[in-house]
Amino acid sequence: MSTQQHLIAPSVLAADFANLQRDIEMVNNSEADWFHIDIMDGVFVPNISFGFPVMSAIAKHAKKPMDVHLMIVDPDRYLKICKDNGADIITVHYEACTHLHRTLAAIKELGCKAGVALNPHTPVSLLKDVIQDIDLVCLMSVNPGFGGQKFIERTYSKIKELRALAIENGTDVLIEIDGGVGLSNAGKLLAAGADVLVAGSFVFTAENPTQTIQELKAVDPSVQSV
Numbered sequence: 001m002s003t004q005q006h007l008i009a010p011s012v013l014a015a016d017f018a019n020l021q022r023d024i025e026m027v028n029n030s031e032a033d034w035f036h037i038d039i040m041d042g043v044f045v046p047n048i049s050f051g052f053p054v055m056s057a058i059a060k061h062a063k064k065p066m067d068v069h070l071m072i073v074d075p076d077r078y079l080k081i082c083k084d085n086g087a088d089i090i091t092v093h094y095e096a097c098t099h100l101h102r103t104l105a106a107i108k109e110l111g112c113k114a115g116v117a118l119n120p121h122t123p124v125s126l127l128k129d130v131i132q133d134i135d136l137v138c139l140m141s142v143n144p145g146f147g148g149q150k151f152i153e154r155t156y157s158k159i160k161e162l163r164a165l166a167i168e169n170g171t172d173v174l175i176e177i178d179g180g181v182g183l184s185n186a187g188k189l190l191a192a193g194a195d196v197l198v199a200g201s202f203v204f205t206a207e208n209p210t211q212t213i214q215e216l217k218a219v220d221p222s223v224q225s226v
Contacts, residue, residue, distance in 0.1 A: 024058055033064060163192075
């Protein structure tokens with residue numbers, strides 16, 4: 001893991017959409033670092049989330065960077081609209097990009113940080129030729145499309161493989177974990193080399209979401225063994 005303290009990115013998909021502004025303000029006032037925004041098209045993943053009008057509404061109130069995760073086919077068509085609606089980081093799926101190198105260049109040309117997400121079955125070794133062009137790698141630790149799924153244990157070894165690949169290529173890519181993250185596994189994920197933890201239902205269904213974020217932020221990876 002890099003020297004900075006780990007980052008917490010609550011996933012807005014798990015927020016209460018009838019009280020969205022309230023939940024955005026909660027994240028603003030918490031120790032969270034980013035907003036994690038999932039855009040799903042019902043094609044690449046078997047679910048549809050919110051679209052760009054909702055993302056734009058979130059951006060009006062968000063006071064922290066917006067980490068946008070495109071779980072969609074043909075993401076290149078939507079990179080500029082992502083930027084225009086407040087994205088600071090745009091993450092595309094390896095599995096959805098025919099010309100990944102070109103897509104990453106297009107994201108950076110917009111002035112955003114470029115991320116690549118990998119589904120649970122996709123090996124990290126496939127990023128070897130583009131790792132130096134990536135700012136963030138999002139490892140899916142559940143199968144994407146729905147919240148509240150069971151964490152996939154293989155994720156720990158994927159984090160280690162990815163960190164080794166980054167070191168080998170002299171790049172300090174951020175490693176983000178998305179899916180099934182909670183206090184029971186946060187320390188172990190960080191000890192393995194993760195930098196950013198995405199937490200959705202674990203935060204937003206908690207009795208005290210602000211305190212839950214604080215607890216995730218306070219996790220000490222040095223007391224964990226992997």
